[in-house]
Amino acid sequence: MQQEKPGDARRRQSLLALVAEAAGCAPERLRRERTLAEQGIRGLARLRVLRVLVRCCGGVPPWEVMGRPSTLRDLLAWAASDDPGQQLAVPVNRLLLDAALAPDIQPATVRPPTDDRCVLVTGATGFFGPNLLEALLEGPHTKVYCLVRGESWDLAYQRLVQHLRTRGLWRTDWAGRLEAVAGDTTQPQLGLERTTYEWLSEHIDAVYHAAAAVNWAQPYEGLHEANVHATEAMLRFACHGRTKRFAFISSTVVCHTVGGPVALAEADEITPYLGGLYLGYAQSKWVAEQLVMEAGERGLPTLIHRPPFVAGDTRDAVANGDDLPARLLSASLRCGLAPDVDWPMDACPADFLARAVVRLNVHASPATLVYHLRGDRPTTWRQLVLCMNLYGYPIRLTDYDRWLKAVRGSTRAHWPLRPLKPLFSGRPEGVGTPALAELLQRHRVSEAGNAATGRTLAREGLQCPEIRPGLLKRYIEHFIDTGVFPPPERPMEEGGWSHVVDAIAGAVDACAATQGWSIVDTMRLPLSDGGDSIVTELSALVNGQVAGLFPLRLHLNRASGATPRDLLVKVKAHDTTTLAVARAIAALEDPALANEFDRISSLLPFNGGHAREAAVYSLPGEALRRHMPDCYGHVHGPDGQGCALVLENLSGAGRLGGSDPLTRAELTGALDCLAVVHGEWLGRTEALTGASWLPPRPGPSERAAMGAFWERLSALTVRYARQLGEYRLAERCRDLVETRPHWFADDAGLPVTLVHNDFNPRNLAFFGHGVDALHCMAYDWELATLGLPQRDLAELLCFAMEPSDIEPSALMERIDDHRRQLIEHTGTELPAREWLHGFRYAMRELLVERLGLYVLVDTVDRQPFLPRVLRSWLAIHDALEARG
Numbered sequence: 001m002q003q004e005k006p007g008d009a010r011r012r013q014s015l016l017a018l019v020a021e022a023a024g025c026a027p028e029r030l031r032r033e034r035t036l037a038e039q040g041i042r043g044l045a046r047l048r049v050l051r052v053l054v055r056c057c058g059g060v061p062p063w064e065v066m067g068r069p070s071t072l073r074d075l076l077a078w079a080a081s082d083d084p085g086q087q088l089a090v091p092v093n094r095l096l097l098d099a100a101l102a103p104d105i106q107p108a109t110v111r112p113p114t115d116d117r118c119v120l121v122t123g124a125t126g127f128f129g130p131n132l133l134e135a136l137l138e139g140p141h142t143k144v145y146c147l148v149r150g151e152s153w154d155l156a157y158q159r160l161v162q163h164l165r166t167r168g169l170w171r172t173d174w175a176g177r178l179e180a181v182a183g184d185t186t187q188p189q190l191g192l193e194r195t196t197y198e199w200l201s202e203h204i205d206a207v208y209h210a211a212a213a214v215n216w217a218q219p220y221e222g223l224h225e226a227n228v229h230a231t232e233a234m235l236r237f238a239c240h241g242r243t244k245r246f247a248f249i250s251s252t253v254v255c256h257t258v259g260g261p262v263a264l265a266e267a268d269e270i271t272p273y274l275g276g277l278y279l280g281y282a283q284s285k286w287v288a289e290q291l292v293m294e295a296g297e298r299g300l301p302t303l304i305h306r307p308p309f310v311a312g313d314t315r316d317a318v319a320n321g322d323d324l325p326a327r328l329l330s331a332s333l334r335c336g337l338a339p340d341v342d343w344p345m346d347a348c349p350a351d352f353l354a355r356a357v358v359r360l361n362v363h364a365s366p367a368t369l370v371y372h373l374r375g376d377r378p379t380t381w382r383q384l385v386l387c388m389n390l391y392g393y394p395i396r397l398t399d400y401d402r403w404l405k406a407v408r409g410s411t412r413a414h415w416p417l418r419p420l421k422p423l424f425s426g427r428p429e430g431v432g433t434p435a436l437a438e439l440l441q442r443h444r445v446s447e448a449g450n451a452a453t454g455r456t457l458a459r460e461g462l463q464c465p466e467i468r469p470g471l472l473k474r475y476i477e478h479f480i481d482t483g484v485f486p487p488p489e490r491p492m493e494e495g496g497w498s499h500v501v502d503a504i505a506g507a508v509d510a511c512a513a514t515q516g517w518s519i520v521d522t523m524r525l526p527l528s529d530g531g532d533s534i535v536t537e538l539s540a541l542v543n544g545q546v547a548g549l550f551p552l553r554l555h556l557n558r559a560s561g562a563t564p565r566d567l568l569v570k571v572k573a574h575d576t577t578t579l580a581v582a583r584a585i586a587a588l589e590d591p592a593l594a595n596e597f598d599r600i601s602s603l604l605p606f607n608g609g610h611a612r613e614a615a616v617y618s619l620p621g622e623a624l625r626r627h628m629p630d631c632y633g634h635v636h637g638p639d640g641q642g643c644a645l646v647l648e649n650l651s652g653a654g655r656l657g658g659s660d661p662l663t664r665a666e667l668t669g670a671l672d673c674l675a676v677v678h679g680e681w682l683g684r685t686e687a688l689t690g691a692s693w694l695p696p697r698p699g700p701s702e703r704a705a706m707g708a709f710w711e712r713l714s715a716l717t718v719r720y721a722r723q724l725g726e727y728r729l730a731e732r733c734r735d736l737v738e739t740r741p742h743w744f745a746d747d748a749g750l751p752v753t754l755v756h757n758d759f760n761p762r763n764l765a766f767f768g769h770g771v772d773a774l775h776c777m778a779y780d781w782e783l784a785t786l787g788l789p790q791r792d793l794a795e796l797l798c799f800a801m802e803p804s805d806i807e808p809s810a811l812m813e814r815i816d817d818h819r820r821q822l823i824e825h826t827g828t829e830l831p832a833r834e835w836l837h838g839f840r841y842a843m844r845e846l847l848v849e850r851l852g853l854y855v856l857v858d859t860v861d862r863q864p865f866l867p868r869v870l871r872s873w874l875a876i877h878d879a880l881e882a883r884g
Contacts, residue, residue, distance in 0.1 A: 012076040015056060019072075022048035032073035037272075039072070044294055047099060047271055053079060054093045065092050065275035067260055089428035090275050091220055095283055098228055099290035105232070107239045107299045116206040116245065116361065120145045122185055122234065123210030124160055127320045128249070128310050128350050130167040132210055135354035137174055145200065147183045147190060147211075156180035168316060185211055185230035190237060201241030206361060209234045210249040212285075216324050217422040220280040227284035228291070235295045245301045245364040247357060248292045252306045252346065252372055252448035253282040258439050263449035266306075266370040273446070278428050278436055296368035303364045306448060307353050307373045308346035311467055315351060317474035321484035327416040329384060330484055333393040335406045335413035338385045340397040342441040346378040346448075347467045359460050372450040375466040380442075382588060382860045387472045389584050390538055392488030397588055400438055469538045503571045503637070504550055507644035511567075511633035518557040536573070538581045547573040547642070551649055566649040567632065572610045572782065574641045579606055582856075589716065589859050596709040603702050605757060608695055609782035610643045611636075615693035616754075616781040617645070624680045627673045627777050629765075650777065653765035659865035662800040665774050666766050670796055671818060673776035674759065678789040678818075679825030682753040685786055697752070697786050703744045711737050713852040717870075720855045724867050729874045736844050743844060747788055750838045751828060757783040759792035760799035790835070790842035793818050794876075795850065803871040808879040815839055840880055847873055 020027040023041045031039060036046050053060045053075075061078045063070055070078075119136060123129045124146035136144050150156030157180035164170035181200070184191035192200070213226035231248065238244045255264040258276035270277070270286060277283055289304055296302035312319025320326065325345055332338040356373055363369055388395050398406075404424060407413045417424060424437045439445070457463060465471070479485040504522075512519055536547050550569040579601050587594035601607075617631035629648035636643050650656055655666065662670060681688060688694055698706070714737040721730035736743075756763070756778055763780040797814065819835045822828065851873065854866050 012080050015052070015076060015079050016072075018052045018056065019049050022052050030072060032076070033071055035069045035071055036075075037069060042269060044290070044297055046269070047096065047290060050271070051096050051100060054096050059093050060096065062275060065090075065272065067273050067276070069272055090277055090283065092274055094220070095274065095287055098224065099287045101235065101291045101294040101298075102232065105236050105239050105295060105298070107243045107295075108241060109243045117141055118143050118145070118203050119206045119208060120147060120181075120200065120204045120237075120244075121208045121210065122147045122230075123212065123249070124148060124180075125163045126210065126212075127323075128210055128353065130164050130169040131313065131350040131354035132208060132357065133164070133174075133178065134169050134351075135358040136208070137171075137177060138358075143177045143179070145179045145181050145204070147185065148180045149184055150180070150182040153180060153182050156182040167318060185233055186225050187233075190233060197237070198241065201237060204242075204244055206245040206247065206364075207234060207238045208247045208249070208357070208361075212249070214281065214323075215419075216279065216281055217420045217426075218280050219422075220283040223280055223284040224287075227281075228287045231288040232291050235291060235300070239295065239298075239300055243300065245303075245361055246292065246295065247303045247305065247361050247364065248288070249357070250285045250289055250304050250306045251282070252308045252374060253279060254286045254289065254306065255372075255448040256282060256344070256440060256445040258444050260446035262446065264446045265449040266372055266452045268449075276445075278439055279423075293368045296366045299366050301364040301366060302368045303361060304368060304370045305353075305357050305360070305373055306370065307348040308344070308378075308448070309348070310353060311347035311349045311471075312475050312478065313351045314349045314465055314471060317471070317478045319475045319478050321479055321482060324420070325384065326479060326484055327420065328381075329388060330416040330479075331407050331413045332385070332395050332403070333388060333485060334416075335403075335410045336395055337398045337403050337406045338381075338395045339400045339403040341381060341400055341438060342443060343381040343437075344378060344440075344442050344445070344447065345381050345384055346374045348373050348375070349465050349467070349471075352462070352465055356457065356460075356462055356464070359462065360456070363456075371453045371456070372448040373453065373464060374448060374450050375464045376450070376454065377466050377468075377861075378447075379467045379472075380860065380862075383469075384472070386538070386584060386588055386860050387469055387476070389588065390469075390581065391473065391476050392490045393485075394489065396591070400435065404435075503642075503644050504552065504569050506635045506637075507569045507571070507633070507646050508552070508554070510635035510644075511646040514633035517554070519554050520557045521555040523553045523555075538584075547571050547577075551651065566651065568629075568647045568649045569644055570613075570647055571644045572613070572642050574637075575607050575609050577642075578609065579604070582606065582853075585856055585860055589856065590712060593709070593712040593716075596712055600706045600709050603698055603706055605695070605783050605785060608693060612693045612784060613780070613782040614643055614645055615691070616784050617647075619680075621680045623676050627676050628781070629777060629779055647779070650765040650779065653767055653777075654769070654774065655764075655766045657762050657764070659760075659762050659799070661802050661805075661868075662761055665770055665772060666761075666776070667796075667800050667814075668772060669766055669768075669770075669774035669776040670759075670761075670764055670800065671793075671814065672773060672821075673764075673778060674789075674792055674796065675818060675821035675825060677756060677778065678753045678792070679822055680754065682751060682789065682822055682826045683828045685752055685754070688754060688786065695785055700745050704741070707740060707744075710740065710848050710852070713856060714848055716855045716859070717847070717852045720858070720866075721870065724870070726871065726874065729870060732874070732877065733847055736848050740848065743841070746841050747838065750788055750834060750841075751830065752786050753789050754784060755787040755789060755792045756781060757785050757787065757791065759796050762799070788838050788842055789818070789822065790839040791845065794839060794842040794846045797876060798846065798851075798869050798872045799865070801872050803868065803875040806872060806875040806879060808882055811876060811879050812883065836880075843873070843877060843880070 016027050016030065020030055023045045036049060041049060050060050050064065057079045061070065061075065119142065121132060121144055124133055125148055133144060136142055146160055148156040148160050150159055160180045161170060189197045209231060211230060213223050215223060235246065238246045254270055257270065257273040258278060260273035260276055264270060277286060292302050292304055309323060309325060310320065353373055360371060385395055385397065407417060424435060426436045428436060476485065480487055508519065508522060548571055550571065552567045552569055554565045554567060556563045556565060583594055583597050586597045614634040617628065629650055632646045634643055634645040714733055717733050718730045721733060758780060759778060763778060765777045765779065766774040768774045816832060819830050819832065823830055851870060854863055857863060858866055
């Protein structure tokens with residue numbers, strides 16, 4: 001044990017007194033065996049303690065800012081020692097010292113303004129500024145002053161108006177309510193004359209500080225003046241004169257700390273993980289946030305808004321060609337390669353962000369609320385690359401170093417990324433890490449959890465739009481129009497409906513003709529379930545086709561008046577479009593898989609799907625029709641491209657879609673539905689054989705031909721299972737693929753029927769309030785085919801049950817109960833031994849084929865339910881194995 005030096009005890013005692021003073025408590029209240037957080041020393045108090053350590057000891061223990069806080073005893077022992085420990089790549093000492101608000105910045109009064117009639121905005125001439133001004137000026141009595149650099153107020157105003165005109169957001173009626181103030185946030189008194197500064201400080205009700213240097217390559221020192229010093233200057237102004245609300249536009253990048261928790265919620269501290277915050281931009285925003293929080297502690301009403309990337313306006317798709325995603329895509333399409341990295345590409349549309357910031361400003365308080373303004377389905381880098389491919393830009397994924405070499409070797413590709421060279425080539429010193437950009441992948445950094453923000457937005461009637469393929473397509477077109485992207489080498493071929501209005505009108509006209517309805521009015525309704533799948537959304541990028549779900553309310557001309565009827569128009573792209581999307585996803589993941597896809601695509605179940613669903617809805621059978629929505633009519637698109645169906649709207653269901661496990665009553669109802677569906681055609685499939693819409697069952701030669709494709713696909717499932725830590729599942733999947741030639745024909749001679757072929761909670765609706773069973777209806781019949789009834793049963797059980805709830809005897813009872821129900825419905829003999837044999841076969845097929853396709857989709861669009869479903873598959877498989 002190291003011998004204590006003279007004076008160490010005295011030094012620790014002095015430091016303890018300083019720690020207690022910084023924490024705002026008496027030294028005797030501190031417990032040395034506990035961490036600071038365990039003693040309630042969090043947030044700004046903890047920050048002050050760490051600053052004491054920096055000033056007294058020249059630094060802080062590395063573990064205190066690397067997510068491993070120590071006890072106060074260990075902290076004091078470190079302070080008394082001469083060993084600095086691990087060196088940090090992040091300038092933590094500088095950040096901690098800079099995160100102290102000047103003592104003289106104090107609100108003159110603690111009385112907040114009652115209304116934001118007069119506001120001051122910074123950053124009005126940036127990308128987000130015009131949208132913020134538009135949202136503020138929606139208030140008919142609001143007057144906005146914009147701090148704009150310029151030699152005079154007139155020149156500043158001209159610059160502001162020109163910027164608004166360029167963005168297409170200038171309105172002449174703003175002229176009397178919008179003023180430009182020539183100033184500079186980095187200068188004393190904001191670069192204003194004393195009288196102007198004083199007048200504004202007495203008349204402004206709220207400050208929106210949106211100005212910032214958004215630079216992903218600059219170190220902290222290069223951003224301090226624009227992002228930290230300027231924020232302190234604006235806080236000084238907000239506290240001077242009358243008290244003003246202060247809204248600070250930060251960024252979710254402050255949460256992207258390496259080595260932190262999976263997610264950082266709005267109220268979570270970032271300081272304990274400061275040592276993993278490598279980006280200078282993120283560091284500058286974190287320091288600025290601490291200044292805002294300290295001003296809030298002193299009584300200033302404050303808010304911090306953390307958006308991710310600010311995406312283009314959803315109305316005109318005007319997007320920022322200078323932002324990081326646009327520059328990355330521009331460089332990648334010019335060299336034909338993109339790095340195969342898992343970068344978070346979350347984005348919030350500028351128009352929504354502005355509305356949310358203004359609406360939430362009423363919640364400003366000294367408690368400094370933090371909002372994470374991002375969607376629930378964040379966009380990924382792979383999605384962006386996939387969309388570019390589908391739009392006509394051939395881009396292949398490759399490893400990071402090869403991509404970087406290709407960019408450097410291409411003048412055209414190098415140009416967009418030249419200002420960002422340190423981000424992609426720089427490596428943090430002393431930690432032996434990959435390039436800085438590689439550190440910022442989703443599996444390395446914390447994400448910004450947004451649950452609390454989501455609840456607040458819901459109460460305000462707001463929801464962040466998701467950046468899905470349809471909107472991405474419009475951004476791409478804007479970048480082409482403005483020269484950010486060159487035109488694609490192979491432009492999209494137009495086909496099908498080019499506009500949603502045409503698709504809906506065609507479907508409604510067909511419905512009116514079929515049903516004899518006289519329609520008075522048509523109104524679009526919001527979509528009540530989870531929305532369209534990624535494959536459906538991406539279909540629009542292949543050839544500009546409309547595809548998706550469109551709820552409507554029709555008012556019919558009846559004798560008693562216009563009667564409303566709620567319907568759902570489902571517009572399906574042609575199956576060739578769906579196959580093109582699936583092929584593009586495969587190519588992005590594994591070119592060899594895409595080659596196999598080309599070879600066997602005609603055998604996949606997607607073929608004919610655009611026409612098959614309408615045919616299924618027209619099948620006879622009253623019992624069957626009670627378990628599917630009514631179809632009132634359908635129409636094929638121009639040149640036979642796609643199909644639009646007018647369906648009963650199931651939004652009144654107690655549960656509609658979703659991937660959560662089913663309740664006991666829901667599962668019983670689903671099994672009852674399945675018995676009716678299977679019983680309708682079991683034993684009499686000859687009546688369907690030869691139907692043009694029904695694909696023939698693949699024979700032994702076709703199944704053998706597909707072997708290489710399933711082998712490639714299953715390799716993804718094996719890798720995915722290993723990433724989950726489910727090594728037995730990975731081993732079982734690999735074994736099934738290797739032995740597939742021995743079992744793929746084991747279903748020969750077993751009874752077949754019409755199966756849904758996608759029968760899981762995501763395509764089911766439940767009605768009623770029964771305790772034992774609910775009425776179940778199945779929709780989305782485009783994959784219907786002839787097959788073993790056990791196929792639907794296996795899929796339902798894997799999706800509907802939690803792995804921990806799968807009890808072997810109860811499971812076997814469920815499996816056999818379906819057999820007994822079919823015997824009761826049809827009188828067909830179904831021996832129990834053969835039935836179980838068919839179920840084992842269906843389970844193998846489900847893992848190798850269907851769940852493998854979900855894994856493929858997960859590579860570009862996360863499927864949150866997939867880990868649970870795969871674990872349920874393994875639990876059911878184990879139960880079958882235990883039975884023998």
